[in-house]
Amino acid sequence: MKNVVDINPGSASELLSKIARFGFIPVAIILLGIIAIFSSIYTVPANSNAVILRFGKFHGIVDRGLHFKLPFGIDQTYVVPVRRQLKMEFGFGTAGATNEYQFAPRAIQEEEMSMITGDRNAALVEWVVQYRIDDAREYLFKVRNPEMTLRDASESVMREVVGDRTVDEVITIGRQGIEIEALEKLQALADAYGLGFGINQVQLKNINPPRAVQASFNEVNEAQQERDQMVNIAKGEYNKKVPRTSGVADQKIAEAEGQATQRINEATGDAERFLALFEAYQRAPDVTRERLYLERMQEVLPGIKSKIIMDGDASNSPLPLLHLNGESTQLKARQ
Numbered sequence: 001m002k003n004v005v006d007i008n009p010g011s012a013s014e015l016l017s018k019i020a021r022f023g024f025i026p027v028a029i030i031l032l033g034i035i036a037i038f039s040s041i042y043t044v045p046a047n048s049n050a051v052i053l054r055f056g057k058f059h060g061i062v063d064r065g066l067h068f069k070l071p072f073g074i075d076q077t078y079v080v081p082v083r084r085q086l087k088m089e090f091g092f093g094t095a096g097a098t099n100e101y102q103f104a105p106r107a108i109q110e111e112e113m114s115m116i117t118g119d120r121n122a123a124l125v126e127w128v129v130q131y132r133i134d135d136a137r138e139y140l141f142k143v144r145n146p147e148m149t150l151r152d153a154s155e156s157v158m159r160e161v162v163g164d165r166t167v168d169e170v171i172t173i174g175r176q177g178i179e180i181e182a183l184e185k186l187q188a189l190a191d192a193y194g195l196g197f198g199i200n201q202v203q204l205k206n207i208n209p210p211r212a213v214q215a216s217f218n219e220v221n222e223a224q225q226e227r228d229q230m231v232n233i234a235k236g237e238y239n240k241k242v243p244r245t246s247g248v249a250d251q252k253i254a255e256a257e258g259q260a261t262q263r264i265n266e267a268t269g270d271a272e273r274f275l276a277l278f279e280a281y282q283r284a285p286d287v288t289r290e291r292l293y294l295e296r297m298q299e300v301l302p303g304i305k306s307k308i309i310m311d312g313d314a315s316n317s318p319l320p321l322l323h324l325n326g327e328s329t330q331l332k333a334r335q
Contacts, residue, residue: 039071047083049136052076061136080136085200088151090158091126092205101147115159121167126205129154129186131197138196146195153189154202157182171207171217179204 044050044064052059052069053076069075086099091113093103104112113124131150133139143149161182165174183202190197209217281288 035071037071040068040075042067042069042077044079045081048079048081051078051080051136051140053078058137058141078136078140080133080139082133082136084132086131086133088129088131088147088154089126090128090151090155091124099147101151104151112155115162117162117167117170118164119166122210123162123167123170124206124208124210125158125162125170126207127154127158127182128201128203128205129199130201130203131190131199133196134198135196138194140196142194142196146197149193150190150195150197153193154182154186157185157189158202161185167209171209175204175207 042050043066044062046064048064050062050067052062054070054074056076059075069077087102088099089103091109093106093109097103103109113126115123115125117123129150139146158178161178162170165178168174170178179202183199186202187199190199277288277292
């Protein structure tokens with residue numbers, strides 16, 4: 001006779017429920033451990049820092065690389081691109097921008113660029129602000145919307161700087177001064193508000209008069225440029241010819257001074273020589289007279305091709321002559 005085990009259906013269901021309940025706990029623990037591991041590991045990009053909040057309170061800032069945090073929302077991380085160069089455009093917009101605050105909607109751009117100068121003229125000013133996040137903590141917690149605040153501050157500063165200058169300065173010669181002053185004032189405002197931004201550059205782009213007077217203004221600019229061109233050409237001719245003329249004049253003056261010195265020296269030498277001869281003549285008149293005669297003859301005779309030497313006591317009869325200059329000649333008596 002076989003043993004038969006009678007299993008109660010209710011007890012079997014209760015047994016399976018206990019097995020399922022006690023078997024789920026290890027699985028849940030393992031799953032929680034995996035989730036905790038993956039939620040505690042995070043990576044900060046190379047151009048960013050991460051701000052750590054623990055239980056909602058600021059805990060610290062970590063640099064780029066792989067880091068760990070407390071899981072299950074105990075630690076929260078906010079990645080801030082502190083090494084990325086950012087920019088804002090005013091009065092225009094570049095297509096494809098990834099920063100939502102880079103430029104305003106087209107309907108507002110016209111209002112941004114319209115400004116009044118110090119001499120109560122209108123000008124259309126376009127500019128760019130290049131900046132970077134210097135303090136991640138201030139950027140996240142000091143101001144509710146730091147980018148929009150920076151846009152408003154930049155527009156306010158530019159209107160103030162442009163309003164202190166004439167329209168000619170704004171459009172022509174005052175651009176660099178406007179950029180420098182706007183940069184300094186905008187950085188001071190950013191520091192005062194605690195935006196966490198460092199302003200790298202304020203650069204003016206297109207500056208034009210209102211569209212209604214642009215044609216007239218362009219004519220004025222062309223006339224000024226033509227005037228400046230003519231002035232530069234005249235200065236070039238002046239610089240080219242005046243130094244040359246001055247050099248020629250200096251050369252002529254130097255030659256004249258040299259000739260004057262030469263004449264003075266020659267005259268002084270001749271006078272001194274004459275005085276020396278005169279003194280010698282006074283001491284020995286006959287000898288000096290004869291010496292002067294011989295010296296003069298020594299200078300004159302070499303220049304005479306044909307020479308006839310006659311005795312002072314000789315008569316006027318013809319004399320036979322020697323070969324003079326390679327030819328035999330005779331002197332005919334004067335009739």
